[in-house]
Amino acid sequence: MTVFNILKSIKTSPRNYFNFNNVLQYSFRPCSNHVKFSEHKEISKIRNIGISAHIDSGKTTLTERILFYTGRIEAMHEVRGKDNIGATMDSMELERQRGITIQSAATYTVWKDHNINIIDTPGHVDFTVEVERALRVLDGAILVLCAVGGVQSQSLTVNRQMKRYNVPCIAFINKLDRLGASPTRVLSQMRSKLNHNAAFIQLPIGLESDCKGIIDIITQKAIYFEGNYGENIIYEDIPADMTVEVKERRHELIEHLSNVDEVLGEMYLEEKEITEADIKAAIRRTCLKRSFTPVMVGTALKNKGVQPLLDAVLEYLPNPGEVENYAIKETIKEAEPEKVLLNPERSDNNPFVALAFKLEAGRFGQLTYMRCYQGMLSKGDTIFNVRTQRKVRIARLVRMHSNQMEDVNEVYAGDIFALFGVDCASGDTFVTDLKNELSLESIFVPDPVVSMAINPVNSKDRDNFSKAIARFTKEDPTFHFHFDNDNKETIVSGMGELHLEIYAQRMEREYNCAVQLGKPKVAFRETLVSPCEFDYLHKKQSGGQGQFARVTGIIEPLPAHKNTVIEFVDETVGTNVPKQFIPGVRKGFLAMAEKGLLAGQKLSGLKFRLIDGAHHIVDSSELAFFLAAQGAVREVFEHGVWQVLEPVMTVEVNAPDEFQGAVMAQLNKRHGIITGVDGIEGWFTLYAEVPLNDMFGYAGELRSSTQGKGEFTMEYSRYTPCLPEVQEKLVLDYQRATGQLVEKDLKKKRG
Structure with missing residues (x-):
């Protein structure tokens, strides 16, 4: 009897349900073949890849095929399949019902004696942080594009994220079997919209219902996928009617490579014979530098083109040892922190450094996904959280396969693994030695754009509601929660209506707490139309030490491209405003920026220039200058021209x-x-x-x-x-909510 069956039998007892419910959520299952997935390989035989694309481009279907062909799963299931099982990587019930990916899911498999760690990411912009943190820890990616839709809005977003983290990628044009499929149009969009130096390394044999196989331009062979699931690969000569096109595309490929690769460029100019090995070596060199993107074709749903894509991952995408990852070392002498290149090679001189990039909090304890960048970690070792300085002893190391897990005894540089019971935040760095003072750059988190009022339907569910909110805000840094004192409402903020709707449904399913969402609120901002000077004196005397602070300067609008930030500049000369009080002025300005006085929105696109001021030898303090800065902003609200x-x-x-x-x-x-x-x-x-x-x-x-x-x-x-x-309505609503409108009406009546 397997561990899974034993746990399943225990679960039937109501007394044991709570304790074992989450153990079953992360179940232990034997592998479908005899490959030792937990066996560690040398660093050159490891690949960490992400699969990213626009909505409904076939990411999860492609991942399902990869897991099947590598022997990781026994049977393939469709995203919206009739068998009601759903794809392996869509482990959440809500994902299977809606047919979309909500959370990024990690897995690992083996192909041709190489370990491949895969993260399947969502396509909706509402869950963009899942893509963001996945790309932060990956070495390479597969950019999936629909042969009909081509380069769509989220494709542009994913492309920007890959550029931000300098992630090399292979493009895979999927869905050749769909009506209206046109890979050549997609390639031209890649060049025009994404600015990729891209060229085909494969061509389709037929399109739509006539899609029979693909042609490898480099080896000049036709590849057919026979069998019920396309598992039998047959290599044949190129069809006679396609020989001219293949020669043209091969010449085009060599030209694009020659433009960015010196070695192949010299061979091309000298008219030397260019072999398969020369082309593959040039693709690898340029792909690692992100100066060239190889474009492959196929249809994951019809089981065509997946195995050659896996071969390309091994041939063209980098292993962890070929990627330069830097840690930041805090230094006392220098103002700028020092950048330290991490060494992924196995050595006792390389201390352990890892980044926590994803959290899943559950009843069984917090599951923390990590990427090891340097050194090794064994079960029983002690690690430290650089941010909190807390010590953690590793009782258990696991590697994830969707919602299943497998215990491992040790992990090395390049591995993606998970820990239980580690209290941390997403983006924290973990090390074995705090003396090195190394920390990794955190993950870029976009600001929320939509807010909605949220309340439990039944007031008795408030405990479960607070537990759910605490868990989701910790897991997802783009999901925010606060209480609005003015409107007396509980507000949640996120990346879109779908984002907040999904969390509302998860509260009902996972915490038995039905919630009601109010009308969405947009994150408006307030800014100045033109610069406005201020000269504010804060003076208070009530016996004993008083408060005295004077601030003079200008608040001015920033250019349009910087209208989402606020800046503070100290332009004081001399000792009228002592330097120890400058932080108080800055804090006062930032505190006022949280809520404007025009419509109650945050301030943005402003620069606070502190030019002069005055202080008192006894009565001045940081608090006095804090209050003076707030008074100066109020003064600017009265005299300046503001807009929303x-x-x-x-x-x-x-x-x-x-x-x-x-x-x-x-x-x-x-x-x-x-x-x-x-x-x-x-x-x-x-x-x-x-x-x-x-x-x-x-x-x-x-x-x-x-x-x-x-x-x-x-x-x-x-x-x-x-x-x-719109501005007038926002101002009136704010004045009504804060009672200002009532006061004005009363004054009019009295007048």
Whole structure:
């Protein structure tokens, strides 16, 4: 009887349900073949890859095929399959019902004696932080593009994230079997929209229902995938009608490589014979530098092109030893922290350094996903959290396969693993020796754009509600929670309506706490229209030591491209404002920036220039200057001209041609600006910029006006000044909520 069956039998006892429920969530299952997945390989035989793409491009389906062909799973299941099992990597019940990926899931497998760690990421912009933290710890990625949709809005976002973390990638054009598939159009979009120096290394043999196989341009062989699941690979000669196209594409590939690779460029200029090995070596060199992107083709659903893609991962993507990862070392003497190159090679001189990049908190304890960058860690070792300086003893090391896990005794540089019971935050660095003072750069976290009021339906569920909120805010740094004293409402903020809706459903399913979401609130901002001077004196005397502080300067708006940040600049000369009081002025300004006095929104796009001031030898203090800075901001609110900024979203709508007029009319009604239109065989893609405040309820309106065929995606673009009527309504609502409107009405009546 397996451990899983024993635990399953224990679970049937109600007394043991609570203790063992989470053990079953992370179940132990024997591997489907005889490969030792936990066996550690040398660093050159390890690959850490992510699979990223736009919504519905086939990421999870592709991962399912990879796991099947590598022997990790016994049978393939579809994302929206009729068997109601769902894909392996969509382990959450909500993911299987909706047919989307919500959480990134990690797994590992073996292909041709190489360990491959894979992270399958969501495609929706609402869960963009899952992609962000996955790419932070990965060495390479597969950028999946739909052969029909091509480069879409989230493809651009993923591409930016790869660029931010300098992650090399292979492009895989999926869904060749779909009606309207055109890999050549996708390639041209990669070059124009993503600015990739890209070229085909494979060509499809037939498209749509006639998709028979693929041609490897480098080896000049046709590859066919036979058998029920495409597991039998057959190599044959290129079909006669495609020989000319293959020669042209091979020449194009060599030209693109020659432009960015010196070795191949010299061979090309000298007209030397270029072999398969020369081309593969050039692709690897340029791919690692991100100067060239090899483009592969296939259809994961029809089991074509997956095995060659796995071969390309081994051939072209880097192993952990080929990627330069830096840690930051704090130094006392130098103002700038020192960058230290981490050494992934096995050696006693290399202390352990790892980054916690993802948390999953459950009843069984917090599961912390980590990436080891240097050194090794064994079961029983002690590690330290650099941020909190806390010591943790490792009782258990595991490697994840979706929601299943396998115990390991030790991990090395390049490994992705998980720990139980470690209290930390996402982005914390762990080391075995605090003396080295090494810490890794944390993960970029975008600001939330949508807020909604949230309340439990039943007041008795408040305990479960607070537990759920505490868990989700810790797991997801883009999910925020606070209580609004003015409106007396509990507010949650996130990356979109879907993001908050998913968490509301998870509270009901996982914590038996039904919640009610209020009307979404947009994260507006307040800023100045023109610079405004201030000269504020804070003076208070009430016996004993008083308070005295004077601040003089200018608050001015920042340029449009910096309208989401606030800056503080100390321009004082001399000793009128002693340097020890400057932090008090800065804190006072930042405290006022949390909530403006025009519409109760955060301040942004402002620069606070402190030019002069005055102090008293006895009565001045940091608190006095803190209060003086706040008074100065209030003074600027009275005399300055203010405006409200609103987030504008880049919206991409895809629908049949006959509904184009209706869709354009809808977006115009929502104050949208149409920036472009593409047409693909009966379907159009419309690009627009629309204020987020006008996008609520659009999903239902689009479905009803396009007979359910239309779909749209949106992502944050920038902040711009809102319309006068919107600003007026926000100001009136704020004055009504704070009682200012009532006071004004009373004064009018008295007058």
